[in-house]
Amino acid sequence: AQTVTQSQPEMSVQEAETVTLSCTYDTSESNYYLFWYKQPPSRQMILVIRQEAYKQQNATENRFSVNFQKAAKSFSLKISDSQLGDTAMYFCAFMKLMWGSQGNLIFGKGTKLSVKP
Amino acid sequence: DTAVSQTPKYLVTQMGNDKSIKCEQNLGHDTMYWYKQDSKKFLKIMFSYNNKELIINETVPNRFSPKSPDKAHLNLHINSLELGDSAVYFCASSQDDRVGNTIYFGEGSWLTVV
Numbered sequence: 001a002q003t004v005t006q007s008q009p010e011m012s013v014q015e016a017e018t019v020t021l022s023c024t025y026d027t028s029e030s031n032y033y034l035f036w037y038k039q040p041p042s043r044q045m046i047l048v049i050r051q052e053a054y055k056q057q058n059a060t061e062n063r064f065s066v067n068f069q070k071a072a073k074s075f076s077l078k079i080s081d082s083q084l085g086d087t088a089m090y091f092c093a094f095m096k097l098m099w100g101s102q103g104n105l106i107f108g109k110g111t112k113l114s115v116k117p
Numbered sequence: 118d119t120a121v122s123q124t125p126k127y128l129v130t131q132m133g134n135d136k137s138i139k140c141e142q143n144l145g146h147d148t149m150y151w152y153k154q155d156s157k158k159f160l161k162i163m164f165s166y167n168n169k170e171l172i173i174n175e176t177v178p179n180r181f182s183p184k185s186p187d188k189a190h191l192n193l194h195i196n197s198l199e200l201g202d203s204a205v206y207f208c209a210s211s212q213d214d215r216v217g218n219t220i221y222f223g224e225g226s227w228l229t230v231v
Contacts, residue, residue, distance in 0.1 A: 037222075045160075045207060045222035089158060103150040103211060103220055104173055107160040 002027045004094050006108035013082045014116055020067075021077045021111045023092030031097035034068065034075045035105065040088040048090070051075065053097075082115045089113075120144050121223035123208045129229045130198060138193045138226045140208030148172070149191035150220065151183060152207040160207070166191055167213070198230045 003026045013019035025034070036048040051059045051068050058066050063080045079086055089112050093105040121142045130136050142149060150173075151163040165173040169185040180196045195202060205225045211218035 035219075039158075042224065043205060043227075044224045045209075047219055047221070050219060091160065103148060103165040103209065104162050104175075105152075105160075105220060110158050 002029070002094050002096065002106045004092050004106050004108035006090075006092055006111050008111045009109070010112045010114070012114040012116055013079075015082055015084060017082055018078060018080045019082055019113065021079075021090050021092075021113065023075045023077070023108060025073050025075065025092070025094050025106075027073070027094065027096070029096050033095045033097065034066075035093040035095070036064070036066070036075075036077045037091045037093060037107075038086075038088045039091065039110070040085075045091075049077065079113075084115050084117060087113060087115045121208055121210055121221055123206075123223040123226045125226060126224065127227050127229075129231060132198055132200060132230055134198050135194070135196045136198060136228070137195070138206055138208075138228070140191050140193070140223060142189055142208075142210040142221070142223075144210055144212075144221060146210040146221075147188055147213045148211045148218070149185065149188070150209040150211075151191065151193050152209060152222070154205040154207060154225070156204070163206075164191075164193075195228075198228075200230050203228060203230045 032053045034051045038046045049061045065078045067076045089110045091110045092108040148167045150165045154160045164183045166185045182194045185191045207225045208223040209220045
């Protein structure tokens, strides 16, 4: 069974600085997807970034980028120029690339990020 | 416009009652899901439907019954509510049933059973 581990329950960062959230996962699959979702106090789950395991290039979305290390099964999220609106729970998630796994996101337990002014 | 909308957002009810949570998506997606987030914020899939047909049923008690009248709607009915059913329930959708499609979530429905 796949597992996703986020080893940092809470983190804080000063506004405008950079922070990295860690995520490791365990799987025997070679093809899969990885995601970072953000859950602000409003509780809505918002996709931040996604990565296909077959792509070596790290995904980026504006101030958000990932460091995907397939051999190490590591998928960290870097937030540059942190903003107050980045304060949220961040969830790392894994999805197998196989029929029957549609929508079956395996989530980590989340990292609570606080951006301080 | 809200892409995935759920009602009600908050629901407090007594043990033993039956309740429903409604979900609608206006994204034109074929596939919809229900996820449960427990008190420790752990999120887990419950069901997925593609074009009104059940794809995934993740060991959920049969007190939970999803119903999809059309591909834009996936409602969740819960019978004989128990204290342990207290959670936030998220509806979600994706374009089709291809694996890896981005999942779009609703804002969640916070159910409290007393």
